[in-house]
Amino acid sequence: MSNGAHHVPLPVPGDVHSALLDAGLIGDPYWRDSETSLDWVHESEWTATLDFDLATKQAGRWTLSFDGIDCVAEVWLNDVRLGQAANRFLRHDFEAGEALTTGANCLKVIFRSNSKEAKRLAAASPYPVPYIAWNNRLPHYNFLRKPQCDAGWDWNIALSPLGLCGPVTLKHSTVARLDDVMVRQQHLYGSVTLEVDLHYTGFEAGMVETELVCDQQTVHHAAQVWPGEGSARLTLTIDNPQLWWPAGHGQQHLYDLKLRFGTELRTLRIGLRQVELVTDADETGNRFAFKVNGREIFMRGANWIPADALPARATPEAVRDLLTSAVEANMNMIRVWGGGQYEPDWFYDMCSELGLMVWQDFMFACNLYPAHDHDWLNSVRLEAQQQIRRLSSQPCIALWCGDNEVIGALNWFEESKTNRDHYLAVYARLNMALEDAIAEAQPDVGFWPSSPSVGRLNFGDGWHDDTSGDMHFWDVWHSSKDFEHYRSVQPRFCSEFGFQSFPSNRVIASFTEEEDRNVSSRVMDVHQRNPGGNSRIVETLARYFRFPEKFEDMTWLSQVSQALAMKTAIEFWRSAKPRCMGTLYWQLNDTWPVASWASLEYGGGWKLTHYLARKFYAPVLVTAQPDDETGDIVLWAINDTPETVHLHVTACRVSVTGAMAEAGVWARPCPTDGAVEIARIPSNNLREDEFLAFSWQDADGSHSGENDYLPLRPKDYRFADPNIHIEDDGDSISLTAERPALFVTLDHGGSDVWSDNGFTLLPGIPKVVHRSRARGGVHGDVKIRHL
Ligand code: BMA
Numbered sequence: 019m020s021n022g023a024h025h026v027p028l029p030v031p032g033d034v035h036s037a038l039l040d041a042g043l044i045g046d047p048y049w050r051d052s053e054t055s056l057d058w059v060h061e062s063e064w065t066a067t068l069d070f071d072l073a074t075k076q077a078g079r080w081t082l083s084f085d086g087i088d089c090v091a092e093v094w095l096n097d098v099r100l101g102q103a104a105n106r107f108l109r110h111d112f113e114a115g116e117a118l119t120t121g122a123n124c125l126k127v128i129f130r131s132n133s134k135e136a137k138r139l140a141a142a143s144p145y146p147v148p149y150i151a152w153n154n155r156l157p158h159y160n161f162l163r164k165p166q167c168d169a170g171w172d173w174n175i176a177l178s179p180l181g182l183c184g185p186v187t188l189k190h191s192t193v194a195r196l197d198d199v200m201v202r203q204q205h206l207y208g209s210v211t212l213e214v215d216l217h218y219t220g221f222e223a224g225m226v227e228t229e230l231v232c233d234q235q236t237v238h239h240a241a242q243v244w245p246g247e248g249s250a251r252l253t254l255t256i257d258n259p260q261l262w263w264p265a266g267h268g269q270q271h272l273y274d275l276k277l278r279f280g281t282e283l284r285t286l287r288i289g290l291r292q293v294e295l296v297t298d299a300d301e302t303g304n305r306f307a308f309k310v311n312g313r314e315i316f317m318r319g320a321n322w323i324p325a326d327a328l329p330a331r332a333t334p335e336a337v338r339d340l341l342t343s344a345v346e347a348n349m350n351m352i353r354v355w356g357g358g359q360y361e362p363d364w365f366y367d368m369c370s371e372l373g374l375m376v377w378q379d380f381m382f383a384c385n386l387y388p389a390h391d392h393d394w395l396n397s398v399r400l401e402a403q404q405q406i407r408r409l410s411s412q413p414c415i416a417l418w419c420g421d422n423e424v425i426g427a428l429n430w431f432e433e434s435k436t437n438r439d440h441y442l443a444v445y446a447r448l449n450m451a452l453e454d455a456i457a458e459a460q461p462d463v464g465f466w467p468s469s470p471s472v473g474r475l476n477f478g479d480g481w482h483d484d485t486s487g488d489m490h491f492w493d494v495w496h497s498s499k500d501f502e503h504y505r506s507v508q509p510r511f512c513s514e515f516g517f518q519s520f521p522s523n524r525v526i527a528s529f530t531e532e533e534d535r536n537v538s539s540r541v542m543d544v545h546q547r548n549p550g551g552n553s554r555i556v557e558t559l560a561r562y563f564r565f566p567e568k569f570e571d572m573t574w575l576s577q578v579s580q581a582l583a584m585k586t587a588i589e590f591w592r593s594a595k596p597r598c599m600g601t602l603y604w605q606l607n608d609t610w611p612v613a614s615w616a617s618l619e620y621g622g623g624w625k626l627t628h629y630l631a632r633k634f635y636a637p638v639l640v641t642a643q644p645d646d647e648t649g650d651i652v653l654w655a656i657n658d659t660p661e662t663v664h665l666h667v668t669a670c671r672v673s674v675t676g677a678m679a680e681a682g683v684w685a686r687p688c689p690t691d692g693a694v695e696i697a698r699i700p701s702n703n704l705r706e707d708e709f710l711a712f713s714w715q716d717a718d719g720s721h722s723g724e725n726d727y728l729p730l731r732p733k734d735y736r737f738a739d740p741n742i743h744i745e746d747d748g749d750s751i752s753l754t755a756e757r758p759a760l761f762v763t764l765d766h767g768g769s770d771v772w773s774d775n776g777f778t779l780l781p782g783i784p785k786v787v788h789r790s791r792a793r794g795g796v797h798g799d800v801k802i803r804h805l
Contacts, residue, residue: 019064019065020064021062021064021065024041026038026040026041029330030185030186031086031181031184032330033088033180033329034180035177035328036181037181037330044059047327047610048175048327048610049529050529050530053544056177059177060133061131063131065127066181066182067124069122070188071121071123072118072119072123074120077192078115078190079190080113080188080190081111081112081189082095082111083110083188085183085184085186086107086109087110087182088106088164089103089105089132089162089163089180090103090104090135094125094126095123096118096124097124100112100114105401106163106183106359107163107359107405108163108400108404109184111195111219118188127182129180132164132180133156135161135162136157136162137157137158139388140158140161145433146433147387148160148433150427150430152172152549153170153171153172153384154170155169155170155176156170160387163394163397163401165357166358166381166382166383166385167323172547172548173605173609173614174547174609175547175612179328184362191221193220193226193243194220194224194280196216196217196218196284197217199216199217199277199407199410200217200407201215201286201288202460202461203291203462205292209257209258210255211255212232212256212275214230215250216251217248218243218247219246220245220247220248223242223244223245224242226240226241226243226279226280227240227280228252229276229278230252231275231276232256232273232275232288233256233273239251250279259290260273260290261289261311262289262291262373263291264350265348265349265372265374266350266659267310267313267373267660272288273288275411289413291311291413292311292462293308293462293463294309295309295417295464296314297486302486302510302597303485303486303510304486304510305510305596306487306510306600307511308351308417313660315350316595317511318348318588319344319351319352319353319375319601320605320606320631321353321514321603322353322355322605322607323606323609325607327610339622339793340618340622341368341369341372342372343618343622343771344372345373347628348637349374350375351374351375351377352375352377353419354379355605356422357383357384357422359381360405360408360409366414366415370412373414374414375414376412377469377513378409379420379421379422380420380421382421382424382448384424385427386428386431386434386444387424389444389451390447395451398448399454402451402455402456403455403458406461407459409461410459415463416463417464417466418463418464418465419468420452420465420467420471421448421452421469422469424468425445425470426479426490428441428442449468453467466488470487470490470513471487473486473487481493484507485510488513489509489510489512490515491507491514492516495515495518495554495615498554498557498558504583504587505586508594510598510599511599511601512601513600514604517579517584518548518554518555518614518615519555519573519625521608521611521613521623522577522623522625522769525611525620525621529611535569537556537569546612551613552613555576559572559575559579562732563578563579574626574803577626577627577776580617581625581626581629581776584617584630584634585630587603588635592639593654593693594693595693608620617631622769623793624769626763626775626776629774629776633723633725636723637657637658637721638658638665638716638721639655640653640656640712640714640725641653641727645698649701649702650699650701651698651700651701652695652697652698653696654696655686658690660690662689662690663688663717664686664688664716665685665696665716666685666714666716667683667697667714668682668712668713668714669683670710670712672711672780672781674707675738676757676758677781678711678781678782681699681710681712701729704729709727709728709735710727710728710729711726711778711780712726724777726760728760737759737760740755740757740759740804741755741756742755742759742804744802749788750788751788752787754783754784760778760804760805762785762804763776763802763803763804764787765803767799768798770789770791770792772787772788772790773789775787779804
């Protein structure tokens with residue numbers, strides 16, 4: 019691959035930046051403030067060439083199929099132009115027969131500069147189509163069908179990677195070529211009928227033998243094929259099906275499904291399940307609840323963004339690590355957010371294996387779009403069709419959603435504020451095209467128009483309406499409100515809310531020099547993409563905690579603060595079950611080392627929020643919530659397991675001096691359909707120097723946990739030195755304290771996962787933590803921090 023000046027090998031899949039980095043031609047893009055020095059890469063034109071030999075060019079049709087071209091490019095074979103590409107989310111099938119020769123062939127992909135192309139398209143547009151300029155360092159990427167966050171975002175480096183993002187295959191066919199496979203399943207009277215549509219391009223009239231093998235049954239069908247696009251359907255019924263369940267609700271049983279279309283073979287792994295989005299009207303508004311195999315399930319999870327700003331680093335190993343961490347934190351759903359990408363097949367295979375449901379956005383976010391343009395919209399229609407079909411076999415897919423925050427974006431730009439009619443009408447064309455694509459393909463899952471959305475054909479405010487639809491609740495971070503403000507709304511389903519923190523000192527060391535390690539240094543500002551973000555972290559933290567003296571303590575405390583924010587929101591909303599039936603916090607992962615809302619830092623290490631997520635997302639949780647009217651502290655139990663649990667709950671008052679006194683013992687059944695009030699404790703039962711600690715256990719000991727509640731902000735307690743005693747044998751560490759310590763954090767020097775972190779240590783009660791998953795971290799001397 020070359021831009022005239024630089025020549026490097028381009029792996030497939032792969033991207034130009036990673037190729038340049040591997041060849042030593044550029045430095046680490048994530049180092050300090052290197053970002054803009056690499057702008058020449060996406061401003062250049064690149065040509066990738068591949069010489070290959072074809073032993074014999076048999077008669078028939080030849081197709082060069084590209085699983086993903088990023089993004090604006092021309093494809094040439096032996097100096098014949100096969101066609102062009104302008105949509106990173108499409109599979110391109112180029113007819114190659116005329117150009118292909120027996121013997122030596124030369125394939126060439128000429129990548130135009132996406133950045134220049136975006137500007138050219140914007141200039142040629144008959145009216146302005148605004149994009150979110152405060153997030154995007156590179157302008158007008160809303161004109162490109164390319165991950166929108168490649169141009170920046172309030173957590174991303176704007177590298178604008180380019181390259182080939184999936185395999186390139188030369189296919190030979192005679193009568194017809196298999197393009198897409200659409201799988202549907204119908205559950206009826208205890209059996210499941212699979213309906214498999216083989217979508218093909220026919221080259222001539224003829225017969226094609228097709229075959230479907232699943233669950234030790236084989237179905238054959240000789241399909242009559244005609245020139246042009248067509249489809250052949252195979253059906254098969256599975257009696258006594260073994261169902262697929264999301265994590266925590268049963269097995270993730272998968273069946274192999276083998277397909278043959280002429281000489282082409284495909285193997286898919288499917289899971290049998292029914293998913294429904296319940297939006298029935300109730301006394302509050304409309305419900306928003308996922309029902310899987312007839313069971314309503316509270317969705318606990320987070321938002322997924324691309325795994326790395328350098329696509330070549332988003333390997334299956336790195337992604338599996340992140341998804342495993344999600345499940346380890348008791349998540350059962352992720353939302354593949356609309357400003358990123360449709361992920362590769364193996365990503366969804368992993369989610370299906372792990373029992374992680376996927377809320378899948380179509381790839382539109384926070385910008386307005388040129389949906390008046392027929393060519394653009396037709397490309398979107400094809401993209402939707404291909405993607406719906408591609409993901410139709412995956413049991414993890416729970417929902418297709420039109421976009422991220424595009425309805426809200428209508429209110430963000432001067433042009434669309436002054437002429438909302440025009441921009442709303444254009445938006446409706448886009449949204450309608452997506453709704454039509456779903457109606458035509460009829461996947462087994464539903465369509466939700468946008469996130470947030472109050473409901474179909476409702477273009478209202480999904481940021482503040484907690485009566486219907488899914489909600490994005492951003493008032494705490496973006497409007498700088500206190501964490502307690504999360505308790506001012508009871509969303510039906512909160513699909514975004516978040517609070518930022520800095521990454522670990524270890525990750526900060528990976529992109530800084532010593533002199534940069536200060537929260538207001540230029541380099542720390544560059545690694546913070548939300549204007550004013552670092553100040554907001556610091557200012558909010560000072561409301562809850564005493565001001566730290568050292569930079570390393572500040573970064574740690576920012577993680578405590580983020581964890582406290584997410585714990586406050588999620589425990590309250592879980593206590594509002596079944597009014598609220600899901601929380602997906604923003605965001606699970608990071609694309610590069612940056613201050614952000616992620617709970618997994620770049621590289622997959624667990625921030626404190628992730629350790630706390632494992633607890634606040636426990637299937638059986640007891641939480642204490644203030645009742646503002648009576649002043650009581652109310653203990654609520656939430657049970658997300660399939661069966662009623664019988665809980666034994668004990669609470670005690672803990673003084674900063676180390677004194678502990680019982681505050682109550684209760685035994686209660688806790689059914690699954692809604693949170694249960696366990697007890698009310700008048701707040702004046704607690705002295706000013708006391709907080710409430712409580713624990714629970716079910717009858718057979720399979721669900722237990724500990725939690726606490728501070729009526730005052732942490733900084734209002736005068737915590738004394740807890741005098742923690744540590745015994746460390748390398749793989750397990752035991753701690754005891756004389757006085758209480760909060761958010762006790764062990765810094766092991768690496769990024770291994772430990773059984774707990776950020777916990778409360780109660781006086782005289784020993785705590786043992788052990789290494790639960792090695793991630794290649796170094797085990798140095800353990801540093802301990804606490805409040
Ligand atoms: C949401 C997301 C993203 C953004 C995040 C934080 O609205 O959809 O656009 O990164 O907020 O601001």
